[in-house]
Amino acid sequence: MAFYDKLFSALGLSEWCGTSDDKAPLSLADLAAQAGGEEASEPLIPIPSFDNLHESCNRIWQSRDVTNGIEEGFLAAKPVLKTVLDPITQPLSWILDGALWLFEATPWFIMVPLLVAISWYASRSRPVTIFVAASIMMLALVDHYDVAMQTLSIVFVCTTISVLFGVPIGIAMSKSDRLQKGVVPLLDLLQTLPTFVYLIPLIFLFSVTESKLYGIAIILYAIVPVIRLTDLGIRLVDRDVIEAANAFGMKDRQKLMRVQLPLALPNIMAGINQTIMMSLAMVVIASLVSAPGLGVNVLRGIRNLELGVGIVAGIGIVLLAVILDRVSKAALTRVDKTQVKH
Amino acid sequence: MTQPMVRLSGLYKIFGARDKDVLQHAKGGMGKEELLAQHGHVLGLNNINVDMQAGEITVVMGLSGSGKSTLIRHLNRLIEPTAGEIIVQGEDVMQLSEDGLRHARQEKMSMVFQKFALLPHKTVLKNAGMPLSVRGEDEATCDREAAKWLDRVGLSGFENHYPAQLSGGMQQRVGIARALTANTPIMLMDEAFSALDPLIRTDMQDLLLELQKELHKTIIFITHDLDEALKLADHLVILKDGFVVQQGEPQHILLNPNDPYIEDFVSDINRARVLRVRSIMTPLDGGQVPEDAHGEVDVNDTLESMIARSGGDTSHAYVVKDGEKTVGSLDMTELVRALVPRVASEAGARQS
Numbered sequence: 001m002a003f004y005d006k007l008f009s010a011l012g013l014s015e016w017c018g019t020s021d022d023k024a025p026l027s028l029a030d031l032a033a034q035a036g037g038e039e040a041s042e043p044l045i046p047i048p049s050f051d052n053l054h055e056s057c058n059r060i061w062q063s064r065d066v067t068n069g070i071e072e073g074f075l076a077a078k079p080v081l082k083t084v085l086d087p088i089t090q091p092l093s094w095i096l097d098g099a100l101w102l103f104e105a106t107p108w109f110i111m112v113p114l115l116v117a118i119s120w121y122a123s124r125s126r127p128v129t130i131f132v133a134a135s136i137m138m139l140a141l142v143d144h145y146d147v148a149m150q151t152l153s154i155v156f157v158c159t160t161i162s163v164l165f166g167v168p169i170g171i172a173m174s175k176s177d178r179l180q181k182g183v184v185p186l187l188d189l190l191q192t193l194p195t196f197v198y199l200i201p202l203i204f205l206f207s208v209t210e211s212k213l214y215g216i217a218i219i220l221y222a223i224v225p226v227i228r229l230t231d232l233g234i235r236l237v238d239r240d241v242i243e244a245a246n247a248f249g250m251k252d253r254q255k256l257m258r259v260q261l262p263l264a265l266p267n268i269m270a271g272i273n274q275t276i277m278m279s280l281a282m283v284v285i286a287s288l289v290s291a292p293g294l295g296v297n298v299l300r301g302i303r304n305l306e307l308g309v310g311i312v313a314g315i316g317i318v319l320l321a322v323i324l325d326r327v328s329k330a331a332l333t334r335v336d337k338t339q340v341k342h
Numbered sequence: 343m344t345q346p347m348v349r350l351s352g353l354y355k356i357f358g359a360r361d362k363d364v365l366q367h368a369k370g371g372m373g374k375e376e377l378l379a380q381h382g383h384v385l386g387l388n389n390i391n392v393d394m395q396a397g398e399i400t401v402v403m404g405l406s407g408s409g410k411s412t413l414i415r416h417l418n419r420l421i422e423p424t425a426g427e428i429i430v431q432g433e434d435v436m437q438l439s440e441d442g443l444r445h446a447r448q449e450k451m452s453m454v455f456q457k458f459a460l461l462p463h464k465t466v467l468k469n470a471g472m473p474l475s476v477r478g479e480d481e482a483t484c485d486r487e488a489a490k491w492l493d494r495v496g497l498s499g500f501e502n503h504y505p506a507q508l509s510g511g512m513q514q515r516v517g518i519a520r521a522l523t524a525n526t527p528i529m530l531m532d533e534a535f536s537a538l539d540p541l542i543r544t545d546m547q548d549l550l551l552e553l554q555k556e557l558h559k560t561i562i563f564i565t566h567d568l569d570e571a572l573k574l575a576d577h578l579v580i581l582k583d584g585f586v587v588q589q590g591e592p593q594h595i596l597l598n599p600n601d602p603y604i605e606d607f608v609s610d611i612n613r614a615r616v617l618r619v620r621s622i623m624t625p626l627d628g629g630q631v632p633e634d635a636h637g638e639v640d641v642n643d644t645l646e647s648m649i650a651r652s653g654g655d656t657s658h659a660y661v662v663k664d665g666e667k668t669v670g671s672l673d674m675t676e677l678v679r680a681l682v683p684r685v686a687s688e689a690g691a692r693q694s
Contacts, residue, residue, distance in 0.1 A: 243459060
C-alpha cells in the first residue's frame, strides 16, 4: 500500500489511474526489500516525487521517463537541426582548420617575432613585450611550442568570431530593452551551464572529427562577456554627451560610430579580455572532443596519471593565459588613458 | 512688429504615461501639485506663450523644478510637447519629419550645455568642429572654422588638448565655440555658466555679451541666477511651477514685480548696479530740462555710477541723453527712492 493511494482516491482519480498489477521493483531498494522479505523503511511522508506518485497511480510518469523524453525529443529534432546547422556552421570548420594550418606551417623564426611585434603594437609596454618573448621561448624550450601554437590558433579564431558576433548583439541589446530582457537569461544560462554539458548535445549534432564541434562549444561559452560588456558600455555612455549628439543633429549611425562605441570602448575591451580568457579555459575542456593543443596533454596527464606531462601542459596554459591577459589589459589601459572622464 | 524668431504658443508638457488624457485637467486650470496628487502626472510646462525676437537674448529664469530646462529642450524637440505650437522662423517644428528635424538641429539651432557635454576622446579642435563634420563638411573646412571660433573665444593654442586637460571655464569655452562653429541663427544655452565658479562666470558672461554685440544671434539662455539673468537679458521670462509668472523687459520687471514670488527674487539683488537711468528718469515729453542741472548722463548709466557721480547728494539733478538727443531728466531723490524694493516699502508703510 503506497502512501499516496488515499490522495488519488480522495480526488476521485482512482479510475483514471488504473490499478497497478505491475509488481516489478522500481528501484534497487525495492528489489532488496522484496528479496529480504522486509518492507523498505520509508519516511513517514515520502517526498512527492514522480517515482513515489507512480507507486499509487500508474498514469503518472516515472522520473526516468523525463530524461528519456529529453533524449528522444532531441533525437527527433536532430535531423532537422542537423540539416540547418551543418551547412551554416561549416565555414567555422574551414576557418579553424585554416588557422591551425597557418599557425603550424609558419616557421617559428617568423612566428615568434611576429607575436612579439603584435604584443608590442597592442600594449606599447616594454615589460609586457619582454615577458611575451620569454614565455614563448620557454614553451619552445620544453618542446611545447607546437601545441601552444595550436591552442593559440583556436583561441585566436574563437575570440575573433565571438567579437564579430558579440559586439553587434551587444549594440542591438543596448538599443532595445525588450531584446535585453530576452537575451540576458540566455547569457546567464550559457555562463552557468556546466561546460561539459555543452558538449553532449553538440556531439549528437556534429561529428566528433570536425573541428567546428569544439569551435561552437568554445564560442558559445566565450561570447557571453563581450555581449554583456558591449551592452553595458553603451548604456553607460554619459547621457549629456548623447543629448549633445542629438542636439547637433547626429544620425543614429553617426551617434553610434562617433560617440557611443568610442566611449564604450574601455568596457568593450574589458569584455574582449574576458572572452579571451574564457575561450582559453574552454579550449582545455574541448580537448575531450578532439580539440588539439595543450589541452590534449592535460588530458593525457589525467588519463594516464602522468603527473609531469599534465603539469608542464598546465603551466603552458597559464603562460598563454598570462600573455593574452597582459597584452589585452595593456591595450585596454592605453585606450582608457586617452579618454579620462571630465 | 516683425515676426519673432521663435514663437511658443499654448505649450504644455505633462510627464507620465497618459499625458494626453490628463492634458484637459491642466487646461482646466489644475495646478502642478493637484495634478500630481490626483492623477500622478507631473506638469512640466503649463500654457507657455513666449515670443523670442531675432537678435535678442531671451533669458528664461526660474528655480530648479520650474521647468526651464524642459522648456529649452522643446525648441529643438529633445523633449516632445504634449500640446502646443513651436514656430521657428515661421516654420512649425512639430510638423517636421525626422530628416527635417535633424536638419533644423544642424542648421538652425545649436546648444550649449551645463555640463559641457564634450566628446572626451576628441581633441578640442575636433570637438569644436563637430557640428560641421556631422553635416558632412570636409575635414579641412571643419578644422578651419573650428580654429577660427576657438581663437575667438580665447582658446587658440589649445587645439590639440583633450577636454579633460582643460579647466571647467575653458571646457565651456569649447562648448561655446562648438555652438558658434555650427553657425546657426539660434543658440540655446542651458544653464551654460551655472557649473562655473563666480569669477569665471562673470568672464563668460562678458564674453557672451561681447560676441553677441558682433554676431546678433538669437540666444535663449536658461539660468537660475537673477543677477546673471538681469545682466544678459533683453527679454526676461520668469517661470514658476511650469508657467510664466511674468515676462518683459528686465528693468521693468525689477521695478514692477507682479507676483510675490518675483518680489522675493528681486528683493535680494543689488538694484543700484542693475537699474539704469532710462528706467527711472522723468521723460522729457516736450517739457523743459531742469535749469539747475548738474550735468549730462547717458540713459544706460547704472544708478551706482550716478551715486558715485553725485557724491551722494540727493539735491542734484541731471539731464539724460541718449546719444546726442536729450530724452529726460533725473532727480537724485527719485533715484534713491527707486533703490528701495517695493516689498520693503510696503512693509515699512504697514509698520507706521
